[in-house]
Every structure is written in C-alpha cells, then in structure tokens.
Amino acid sequence: MSDIQAILDKVLGGGRMDASECATLLESNDFVRIGLAADEIRMRKNPKDVVTYIIDRNINYTNVCNVVCTFCAFYRRPGKPDTYVHSIEEICKRIDETIALGGTGVLMQGGLHPDFNIEWYEELLTTLHAKYPDFQLHCFSPPEIHNISLISQLDYVTIMQRLKDAGLNSMPGGGAEILDDEVRKRVSTKCTSQEWLDVMRAVHEVGLRSTATMMFGIGDDVSHRVNHLQKVRDLQDETGGFTAFIPWTFQRENTALGRKITEEPTGIEYLKMLSVSRLWFDNIDHIQSSWLTQGLRLGQAALRFGADDMGSIMIEENVVSAAGADTDANESELRYHIREAGFRPQQRDILYNYVDRDDISDKSDSMGLKELSVAFAD
Numbered sequence: 241m242s243d244i245q246a247i248l249d250k251v252l253g254g255g256r257m258d259a260s261e262c263a264t265l266l267e268s269n270d271f272v273r274i275g276l277a278a279d280e281i282r283m284r285k286n287p288k289d290v291v292t293y294i295i296d297r298n299i300n301y302t303n304v305c306n307v308v309c310t311f312c313a314f315y316r317r318p319g320k321p322d323t324y325v326h327s328i329e330e331i332c333k334r335i336d337e338t339i340a341l342g343g344t345g346v347l348m349q350g351g352l353h354p355d356f357n358i359e360w361y362e363e364l365l366t367t368l369h370a371k372y373p374d375f376q377l378h379c380f381s382p383p384e385i386h387n388i389s390l391i392s393q394l395d396y397v398t399i400m401q402r403l404k405d406a407g408l409n410s411m412p413g414g415g416a417e418i419l420d421d422e423v424r425k426r427v428s429t430k431c432t433s434q435e436w437l438d439v440m441r442a443v444h445e446v447g448l449r450s451t452a453t454m455m456f457g458i459g460d461d462v463s464h465r466v467n468h469l470q471k472v473r474d475l476q477d478e479t480g481g482f483t484a485f486i487p488w489t490f491q492r493e494n495t496a497l498g499r500k501i502t503e504e505p506t507g508i509e510y511l512k513m514l515s516v517s518r519l520w521f522d523n524i525d526h527i528q529s530s531w532l533t534q535g536l537r538l539g540q541a542a543l544r545f546g547a548d549d550m551g552s553i554m555i556e557e558n559v560v561s562a563a564g565a566d567t568d569a570n571e572s573e574l575r576y577h578i579r580e581a582g583f584r585p586q587q588r589d590i591l592y593n594y595v596d597r598d599d600i601s602d603k604s605d606s607m608g609l610k611e612l613s614v615a616f617a618d
C-alpha cells in the first residue's frame with residue numbers, strides 16, 4: 241500500500257511516473273485510491289464542472305481488408321460476397337444526416353483495401369471538403385496510411401501532406417491495439433508498433449492533430465501495457481500532437497481471438513487503466529471514457545476515474561458493434577449521464593473547441609429517468 245501512495249504523491253506533487261512505477265500501479269488492487277488521485281489530476285488539467293462530448297458519425301467506407309486481425313469481426317477478405325465499398329453518394333447521405341442531428345464531423349475509417357491508392361483517398365477528401373467545407377474530416381488510421389504507402393510507394397510525410405491538402409482535419413488513433421510487437425504479431429498482420437508511431441509522427445509533422453488509443457485484453461500483460469504507454473508518451477514529448485488518449489477493452493464476440501481467450505479485462509481493470517493513463521500522461525490534455533465499449537454506466541463512472549470527455553454520440557458504428565458492443569445512446573441520454581455524474585455536458589468538435597447550438601435543449605438535462613424513457617420511446 242505504501243508503495244502506491246509514494247507513487248501517487250510523486251505525481252500529485254508534479255513529478256513524472258516511470259515505467260516501473262506505472263507497472264506497480266497497474267498491478268495494485270487499490271483502484272479507488274488510484275482513481276482518487278487521477279480525479280484530482282483531471283480536475284487540475286480540465287475545467288472542474290464540464291465534461292465534453294462530440295456528435296459525429298463513424299462511416300466505414302469499406303469492409304474489404306487484405307490483412308488478418310484475429311480480434312476483428314468487421315473485415316471481409318477481398319472477393320468475398322459480403323464485401324462493400326460505399327459510394328460517394330452514400331457517404332454524403334450519411335454526412336447530411338449527421339449535420340441534421342447537430343454533428344460537427346465524421347470519423348471515417350475502413351479496411352485495408354488492396355486497390356486504394358493515394359489518388360483514391362485524395363479524391364474522396366477533395367469531394368467531401370468541397371461539399372462540406374466546415375465539416376470536420378477526422379479520418380483513417382496508421383494501418384490505412386501504411387497500406388497507402390505500400391500501394392503508392394510514398395513515404396508517410398508525403399501521404400499526410402497530400403491528405404491534409406485534400407481536406408483532412410485530423411486522424412483517429414485507431415489500429416494501435418497494444419504497441420508491443422510480441423503481442424501484435426500474435427493477433428494481427430497489420431503494421432508494426434514502430435510503423436504506427438512513425439505514421440503518427442508524420443501526422444503531427446504536417447501540422448495535424450490525432451488521438452491515441454489502446455485496446456487491451458488481447459493476450460497482453462502489464463509489461464506490454466506499460467510499453468504501450470511509454471511509446472505514446474515519448475512520441476508526445478517529441479511532437480505534442482496527441483489531443484487525447486482513449487483506452488478500451490477488447491470486444492470479443494464473433495471474433496476468432498474471442499473464442500480462444502477465456503478471461504477478459506473486468507470493469508475494475510478498465511477503470512484502473514483509465515486512472516493510470518490520466519496519471520501517466522502529464523503531456524496529454526484529455527482522457528476519454530469509452531462508454532461505447534464499456535457501457536453507459538461504467539462509461540459514466542469513468543468520469544470520476546480520470547476521464548474528462550465522454551467521447552462520441554456515434555450515430556453509426558460498425559466495427560466494435562460487429563464484435564459485440566451493442567451500447568447505444570442519443571444526445572439527451574448522454575447529457576443525462578454526464579449531469580448525473582455531477583458535470584455540465586458540453587458539446588465539442590474534434591479539436592476540443594466548444595460547440596454551442598441554438599437547438600440544444602436543456603429540457604432533457606432536467607428530466608428524470610421516467611421522463612427520459614418516455615422521450616426515448618418517441
């Protein structure tokens with residue numbers, strides 16, 4: 241017990257935790273004390289009374305993928321009958337619906353299509369940016385950029401500059417899973433840890449921001465998780481380009497890996513990872529609750545364990561829902577959960593700027609559960 245208090249005191253006093261101290265916290269069962277310290281740091285780093293969220297839509301432009309990840313239930317091999325590629329008209333229809341619901345951006349990602357070169361992505365972005373100049377395009381992930389580099393024989397910086405010029409606003413931190421190749425090679429044939437980091441370095445070098453993620457519970461242990469945290473913090477020291485860190489747990493349903501793994505991370509393990517992330521990343525402003533994967537109740541509890549952001553309403557989501565995460569919420573429900581945790585809900589955009597809408601009603605914020613359930617039935 242004294243071991244962890246000394247570490248918590250060091251961080252609360254403005255010091256930086258090292259890898260062995262991080263491992264000690266992750267191995268501790270005292271998640272409440274770790275959570276209290278994380279909450280204290282979160283209150284210092286971000287406004288005490290506000291929890292932010294974003295309204296966007298996850299458009300998965302294709303499910304065709306030429307690599308294999310045993311934790312993925314979304315991908316289809318090229319040539320299989322149930323593959324798809326969304327047309328530009330289909331993507332625009334989804335964006336129109338998102339704007340009608342108060343959305344400010346789109347999170348667009350897809351499988352690693354064997355035929356999509358840099359020109360395909362440039363045309364997609366150019367078309368969308370011309371039609372929706374103020375709508376934020378938060379798109380792709382390091383594995384997709386690595387795939388473009390293989391197809392078009394271009395370096396990451398050139399690709400990112402061209403995508404930025406075509407209208408890309410920022411990049412999600414997907415495809416990180418665990419940034420330790422001992423684990424990655426067991427579960428995926430996608431890009432290595434170093435390639436993931438090199439793409440993110442290029443993203444930041446051309447002046448774009450991104451998030452960083454971690455999906456744990458895929459056969460990793462504490463040492464692998466610490467390696468992941470160390471690599472992300474080191475890169476952030478170098479570039480300062482990450483806006484937020486978002487850890488979540490592996491969603492196992494319908495996946496090959498899920499049939500093999502018998503134990504999955506518990507709610508306490510999730511909260512502890514979230515809190516340790518808040519204490520570890522003295523150089524990243526925001527820690528996001530992943531209510532979509534953890535459920536609304538645990539996602540709400542996360543707001544008292546270091547998270548200052550509730551993530552996305554996510555009007556459409558296909559990847560984690562294919563793997564069994566079936567949580568759903570509309571804006572009123574998310575705002576209700578934020579308020580019940582003791583905070584003022586505040587919509588934001590992808591770069592964490594506040595978004596104030598005339599049509600947002602505070603009526604739902606003052607509703608009780610009974611009224612809300614009636615409202616949801618409408």
Ligand code: SF4
Binds near residue numbers: 309312315
């Ligand atoms: S996680 Fe991404 S890269 Fe891996 S199989 Fe699924 S779609 Fe392909």
